[in-house]
Amino acid sequence: MSDKFVPYYLCDINNPPAHLDDNQKSNWTPFDIPTSLYQIIHVNKHTTAETMQKLINDARNCNEFTFDTEGEKSTKQLTLIHLQIK
Structure with missing residues (x-):
């Protein structure tokens, strides 16, 4: 599977998608909400x-x-x- 199509919930904050350029990789932060805040x-x-x-x-x-x-x-x-x- 291409890194471009990895579902957001499988994104690793320390492993940005390969298709990003260096500037985008340095700003990479997956959307993350603590599970204590939702049901x-x-x-x-x-x-x-x-x-x-x-x-x-x-x-x-x-x-x-x-x-x-x-x-x-x-x-x-x-x-x-x-x-x-x-």
Whole structure:
């Protein structure tokens, strides 16, 4: 796999991608947020009503959010929905 396509979460702060020039390598800092500052919740048919209510309440009380989807309409597969609530 080319270094250019390594997912961000696999980036090593001490090993910048090979395609960067020297100046870019000296400024290389992968995006990193400590896991203590966020919670990942996978929602599916097994998600409890309590968890869903917590998510609804969090969304109602938030000031900022991002919403992203990833999927392919032509395959008619389920789509990943990514919601960040701040």
